[in-house]
Amino acid sequence: MTSKQTAPPLYASKYPPERQFPERPRRTDMQNVRFREQPGHQTALIRHLGSPDTTLVFGDIPVRHSFQPGLSAGRLRYPDLLVAFNADPAEAIARRGFAIEDQGKPPDFVLEIASLHTALNDYTTKRIDYASFGIPEYWRFDNTGGDYYPEPLAGDRLVGSAYRPITIIQTDEARYWGHSDALNLDLCWEYGQLRLYDPVARRYLATHDEEADGRIAAERQLADERESRIAAESRLRQLEEELRRPQ
16 A cells, blocks of 8 residues: 655745745625636736736735835735736745846836725835836726725736826716736726726636636537438438439
8 A cells, every 4th residue: 555645835935934024814795706706807818918927817825025024914915916027937936926136136026905804005005116116007996886996997007117097088977997008908998897808819818707718608609510411311311212212
């Protein structure tokens, strides 16, 4: 009898616990689940942007200029969604956070999703901190339409050392959108939902539900085509049998 082989903890030898960022305190609201995880935006971005060895797409990991032992979670910023190009995702995962000095650059894009307990910090002190980190774009999404943030959808682009608002276009009472140069995607507020739109392909990045619906529709079409083929083959055999019968 052989014992089960277990893999060593990933990156454990490189960064012991005292050299890792602290984990984010558990959130009591469900905003990230509802508007990031359940729709599958993080997965959609990973697939759309590609280059997983050099592109980090993650949520709820801390960002700081540098790592310092003994950091408390309360002194860190945890974007709800972070994208960094030309980065070292393995380093960030091993460190359990994004240390700008170790990475050699700041993240390219961060997004905060409004919640009752974090909203005020999101558009005040976090905005100041993300600018000081040198993050080129900072976006905020409020599903309530402006009960938590001043606007349903807002974006800032770094100009020099300060953020300047990105133009947000309202197409009707239920739709707002603005363009992210960092991602080359449009961020959309639609009926209280966050959507990501590819202006080049002229399509939305698919949510989990849309992908599932697409697979179901494709499977149904294949099944219909198979049934039609079987029926056609059966009819052909009947015709061949009729032709072989003595006249």
